[in-house]
Amino acid sequence: xxxxxxxxxxxxIGSELVPYLRSIYGESNVLATDVKAPEGDLAQGPFDLLxxxxxxxxxxxxxxxxxxxxxxxxGILSAKGEENPNFAxxxxxxxxxxxxxxxxxxRCAFFFPSSIAAFxxxxxxxxxxxxxxxxxxxxxxIAKASMEMLCxxxxxxxxxxxxxxxxxxxxxxxxxxxxxxxxxxxxxYYDAITKGSYTSFIAKGTYMDMMYMPDALEAIVQLMEAxxxxxxxxxxxxxxxxxxxxxxxxxxxxxxxxDFKLEYxxxxxxxSIAESWPDSLDCSAxxxxxxxxxxxxxxxxxxxxxxxxxxxxxxx
Ligand code: VAH
Numbered sequence: 001x002x003x004x005x006x007x008x009x010x011x012x013i014g015s016e017l018v019p020y021l022r023s024i025y026g027e028s029n030v031l032a033t034d035v036k037a038p039e040g041d042l043a044q045g046p047f048d049l050l051x052x053x054x055x056x057x058x059x060x061x062x063x064x065x066x067x068x069x070x071x072x073x074x075g076i077l078s079a080k081g082e083e084n085p086n087f088a089x090x091x092x093x094x095x096x097x098x099x100x101x102x103x104x105x106x107r108c109a110f111f112f113p114s115s116i117a118a119f120x121x122x123x124x125x126x127x128x129x130x131x132x133x134x135x136x137x138x139x140x141x142i143a144k145a146s147m148e149m150l151c152x153x154x155x156x157x158x159x160x161x162x163x164x165x166x167x168x169x170x171x172x173x174x175x176x177x178x179x180x181x182x183x184x185x186x187x188x189y190y191d192a193i194t195k196g197s198y199t200s201f202i203a204k205g206t207y208m209d210m211m212y213m214p215d216a217l218e219a220i221v222q223l224m225e226a227x228x229x230x231x232x233x234x235x236x237x238x239x240x241x242x243x244x245x246x247x248x249x250x251x252x253x254x255x256x257x258x259d260f261k262l263e264y265x266x267x268x269x270x271x272s273i274a275e276s277w278p279d280s281l282d283c284s285a286x287x288x289x290x291x292x293x294x295x296x297x298x299x300x301x302x303x304x305x306x307x308x309x310x311x312x313x314x315x316x
Pocket of ligand 1: 077078079115116117140167168169170177179180181182183
């Protein structure tokens with residue numbers, strides 16, 4: 001990768017990915033795009049407005065910036081998608097098709113963020129294989145599974161260098177997520193600092209794959225820089241760093257905040273989505289084909305998250 005266009009730059013991943021990429025490739029070599037004007041760090045470097053459904057505009061921006069890589073992060077998350085399936089399909093599918101076409105026109109490498117949501121209730125739940133049945137039951141997951149196949153098609157048919165990751169729930173302290181099912185694992189840290197307690201919308205005993213954001217950012221660059229001759233898979237690799245339920249993340253928080261209290265007020269929609277996803281992924285393909293090796297486990301993430309949030313949320 002030398003010159004990178006990022007879509008959805010203001011989102012939960014994009015807002016940390018852009019500064020991370022700029023620290024590696026140089027600020028002027030990373031063009032951030034989103035549907036609304038940038039805030040904070042994003043405003044420091046190159047930025048342009050882009051609705052990912054506008055393929056002509058995307059092609060213009062790629063050409064003018066001389067991008068050799070498109071990292072396509074724009075999308076509507078799972079729970080929000082169920083509230084407005086047609087809009088979620090429009091952004092997550094038509095937006096990805098438009099960006100893929102623009103990347104093909106300019107022979108750019110293309111990164112697609114898939115998700116554990118690309119699996120469904122008939123997928124083996126524990127140690128979910130890299131290659132297995134995918135019958136997702138959310139519009140978000142159906143879009144992710146479809147776009148995984150379309151990205152593979154663009155590689156097979158047009159020899160486009162498409163690569164993707166099936167992200168687990170991602171946890172970060174920079175930009176709160178919006179509309180995801182795994183968001184409880186972010187909000188719990190904010191409430192642990194501000195309230196000393198949290199009411200979970202996901203039930204006790206509901207396991208989902210998770211990962212700390214620094215490991216996700218490193219995985220994107222590692223995959224995109226990997227030797228293509230070593231890739232037996234492309235779209236998209238299972239990756240995960242940990243699998244836990246609300247009780248286990250609460251226990252980890254109590255190692256730092258002993259009196260932390262966890263209660264439950266289960267949201268039927270997000271609980272049903274969580275129950276349709278695997279409990280834990282088999283990440284051996286990612287390890288063998290491009291050296292995936294996350295650095296954060298639950299307790300290390302908890303200590304870092306609480307430290308960073310305390311700095312930001314607790315007035316001195
Ligand atoms: C969501 N955070 O909850 C996203 C992600 C695996 C979950 O795709 O929708």
